[in-house]
Amino acid sequence: MFDVTAMANDKLVNYLKENKISSAIRVSVMQGGCSGSALGLSLDEAKPQDESFQIDDVTFVIDKHLLEQCGSISIEYIEAGSRSGFTISSANPLPMAGGGCSSGSCGSGGCRH
Template sequence: MGLALDEPKENDKVYNQSDLTFLVEESLLETCGSINVEYVEAGPRSGFGISSANPVGGGGCSSGSCGSGSCG
């Protein structure tokens, strides 16, 4: 699971929170369940953290955290 800039696709669910719009692939929601995205203040390691009801591993965010705001 990770964060990326993207355009909406027909299989995305769209969520708006404050001034942000989140796109989540429907298949990811089925796998992960509810998803929480929060900004974590940690000095030079500040960034977005992602957690879900059913954590998934792999990729650059297997820990559930994207310190740079971008995941590989």
């Protein structure tokens, strides 16, 4: 239901230790503009409506309702040079998914004078 690869967990453990952070890592829906919503990571504290997962020295929290909607969630770290980073995927489509661009945005010519 909730999986974190060893490399992803190691990267998070190192980050938290190097920065002397004791906060939990929240998995939540982040608005992604034209590319739509995506799951993301942030520092946060657990709330009553959260499900918590302890993996080694890292505590992950996610809203129980979001977890039910997403089904299983997987966090990976991909090594790709300057494009390295975390990827968070879910078994089901994200709630509120879809493009965030409007016809009046600058990218579609809406900011011309």
